[in-house]
Amino acid sequence: MSRFVKFFSIMLLVVFFLVGCGTGSSEESSIILATTTSTENSGLLDFLLPIFQEDTGIEVKVIAVGTGQAIKLGEDGEADVLLAHAKASEEAFVAAGHGVERFDVMYNDFVLIGPDSDPLNVKGLAGNDIVKALEIIKNSGEGAFISRGDESGTHKKELELWAELGLEPEGEWYKSVGAGMGETILMAEELQGYTLTDRATYLSMVGNLDSVIITEGDTKMFNQYGIIAVNPDKNDKINNEGAIKFIEWMLSEKGQELIKEFGVEEFGDSLFIPNAK
Amino acid sequence: MEIINSFVRAFQLIFEFDKGVYEIILLSLYVSLSSTVISTIMGVPLGIFLGLKDFRGKKVLIRIIYSLMSTPPVIVGLAVFLVIARKGPLGFLGLTYTPPAMVIAQVVLVTPIVVGLVFNNVVEKGSNIRNMAFTLGANKLQTLVLLLNELRSNILVAVTTGYGRAISEVGAVMIVGGNIRGHTRVMTTSIAMLRSMGDYETAIALGLVLLLISFIINSIIYNYQRARGV
Numbered sequence: 359m360s361r362f363v364k365f366f367s368i369m370l371l372v373v374f375f376l377v378g379c380g381t382g383s384s385e386e387s388s389i390i391l392a393t394t395t396s397t398e399n400s401g402l403l404d405f406l407l408p409i410f411q412e413d414t415g416i417e418v419k420v421i422a423v424g425t426g427q428a429i430k431l432g433e434d435g436e437a438d439v440l441l442a443h444a445k446a447s448e449e450a451f452v453a454a455g456h457g458v459e460r461f462d463v464m465y466n467d468f469v470l471i472g473p474d475s476d477p478l479n480v481k482g483l484a485g486n487d488i489v490k491a492l493e494i495i496k497n498s499g500e501g502a503f504i505s506r507g508d509e510s511g512t513h514k515k516e517l518e519l520w521a522e523l524g525l526e527p528e529g530e531w532y533k534s535v536g537a538g539m540g541e542t543i544l545m546a547e548e549l550q551g552y553t554l555t556d557r558a559t560y561l562s563m564v565g566n567l568d569s570v571i572i573t574e575g576d577t578k579m580f581n582q583y584g585i586i587a588v589n590p591d592k593n594d595k596i597n598n599e600g601a602i603k604f605i606e607w608m609l610s611e612k613g614q615e616l617i618k619e620f621g622v623e624e625f626g627d628s629l630f631i632p633n634a635k
Numbered sequence: 636m637e638i639i640n641s642f643v644r645a646f647q648l649i650f651e652f653d654k655g656v657y658e659i660i661l662l663s664l665y666v667s668l669s670s671t672v673i674s675t676i677m678g679v680p681l682g683i684f685l686g687l688k689d690f691r692g693k694k695v696l697i698r699i700i701y702s703l704m705s706t707p708p709v710i711v712g713l714a715v716f717l718v719i720a721r722k723g724p725l726g727f728l729g730l731t732y733t734p735p736a737m738v739i740a741q742v743v744l745v746t747p748i749v750v751g752l753v754f755n756n757v758v759e760k761g762s763n764i765r766n767m768a769f770t771l772g773a774n775k776l777q778t779l780v781l782l783l784n785e786l787r788s789n790i791l792v793a794v795t796t797g798y799g800r801a802i803s804e805v806g807a808v809m810i811v812g813g814n815i816r817g818h819t820r821v822m823t824t825s826i827a828m829l830r831s832m833g834d835y836e837t838a839i840a841l842g843l844v845l846l847l848i849s850f851i852i853n854s855i856i857y858n859y860q861r862a863r864g865v
Contacts, residue, residue: 423831430833507816509832533732534816536828545813548721548731 388417389600392437395538398422400558405620416600424510435592439601443583444511457586464617464630468579472552472572480572488576489522502551506542507534516554558629609634641839663821667801670741675794678749686757703747712807715740732813740807745797752793
C-alpha cells in the first residue's frame with residue numbers, strides 16, 4: 359500500500375510540474391485568437407499563422423468556436439483578438455465597448471449542399487436563387503433541411519434567408535442540431551438532407567462526402583469576415599500589442615496576398631477572397 | 636456572478652414548465668433508464684455466470700470487460716455510429732439520429748460496468764454463500780436465489796453506477812443522436828451545445844437540474860436500501 363502511495367505522490371508531482379511549465383511561458387510572445395470553426399476547419403489558419411510567427415515572433419493560440427461563443431470570449435476578456443463573420447454582432451460588440459475597431463479582412467460564400475440525386479430537383483427548379491431553393495425544400499413535405507441551430511454566423515445567415523421567405527422554419531422536415539459546421543454536413547449527408555455551409559468547410563471535406571453543391575453564386579450568400587482587437591481595458595492579461603500586430607499583418611499586402619493564395623493549389627481556386635480596405 | 640445567475644436560472648427552468656426543457660429532461664431519463672434496464676437484464680446474469688463458472692479464456696475475457704468499463708463514450712459512439720450509419724451493416728434500419736440509437740450506444744457503455752461489478756461481488760462473496768447453501772442442502776436453483784438475495788444491495792450499486800454513467804455521458808449520445816431539437820436532444824448534449832453558444836448561464840442551470848435529478852434518484856435508492864435493512 360505504501361509503495362502505491364509513494365508512486366501516486368510522485369505521479370502527482372510530475373503532473374504539477376508539467377502544468378507549472380505550461381503556464382510559465384512569457385506573455386509578450388503569444389496572443390489568443392477567438393475565431394469561428396470555418397477558418398480553422400478550412401486550414402486557412404494553419405497556413406497563415408506559421409508565416410505570421412516567422413515574421414513577428416508572436417505565437418497565435420487559436421480557439422475555434424461558433425461566432426456566438428467567440429464574441430462571448432471577447433466580452434469576457436478571455437481572448438486578445440476576434441476573427442468572425444457576423445457583421446451585425448461584430449459591430450454591436452465594438453459599439454458596446456468590448457472591442458476597439460472592426461476591419462474587413464476577406465469574404466467567402468455560402469453554398470447549399472444536398473444529396474447527389476437531388477430528390478426534390480432543387481437545382482433544376484431554383485437555379486441559383488437560394489430563397490427559392492429553400493422554399494422548395496420547405497414545401498416538399500418530405501425533404502429534410504439540417505440547420506446548425508447554434509447561433510453561429512452560418513446559422514444567422516440561414517435565418518436571414520428564412521426571414522426573406524417570411525416564415526418560421528418549424529416542423530418534422532427542419533432539424534436543428536446545435537452543432538459545428540463539419541458535424542452538420544455529416545448529418546445532412548447521413549439523412550440525405552440539405553444544408554447551408556460555407557464553401558471553405560465544404561471543400562475541405564469534399565473528399566469524404568457524397569453531397570454536392572445544389573445552389574451557389576447568389577449574392578445573398580456573401581459572407582464577410584471581420585477582425586477586432588479586444589478592448590485592452592478589460593483585464594491586464596490582454597495582449598493588445600500582439601493583437602494589433604496581428605491585425606496589421608492580416609490587413610497588410612503580404613497577409614492579403616497569402617489569403618488569396620490559400621486553396622488555389624489544392625482546390626484550384628481561392629477559398630477566401632481578401633478585401634481589406 | 637454568472638454562477639449565482641445560473642442558480643436563479645435553474646429554478647426558473649424547473650418552475651417555468653417550459654415544454655422544451657421538460658422534453659429534454661424526459662428524453663434524458665427515458666434513454667438512460669431504458670439502457671440501464673436492458674444492461675441490467677443482460678449484465679447481471681452474465682456477471683453471476685462469470686463469477687461462478689471457470690472456463691478457458693476466462694481471464695482474458697475478464698480483462699476485456701474491465702477495459703470496456705472505462706472505454707471513452709466517444710469511441711463507443713463512433714463504433715455504434717459506423718454500424719448503424721446509412722453505409723454501415725445495419726444502415727437499412729435507419730436508426731441514425733433516433734432515440735433507439737442512443738439507447739443502443741448507452742447499453743454498450745453500461746453493460747460492461749454492470750457485468751464487471753457484479754462479477755467482482757460474486758467472486759468475493761460467492762464461495763461463502765455457496766458453501767453455506769451446500770451445508771444447508773440447497774439445490775442449484777435455491778443456491779442461485781440465495782446468492783441473488785445476498786448480493787441484492789451489491790447489484791443495486793452496480794446498476795446505479797451504470798445508470799450514473801449513462802445519464803452523465805455526452806460523447807456517445809452526441810454522435811449517434813445528433814442533438815436534434817425536440818427529437819434527440821438530451822440534457823448533456825444541450826449543456827455542451829449551450830456552452831458552445833456562449834450561453835453559460837443556461838448551461839450551468841441545466842447542469843444543476845441534472846444534479847438534482849441524480850440526487851433524487853440516489854436518495855430513493857438509499858431509502859429503499861435502509862427500508863429493506865440491507
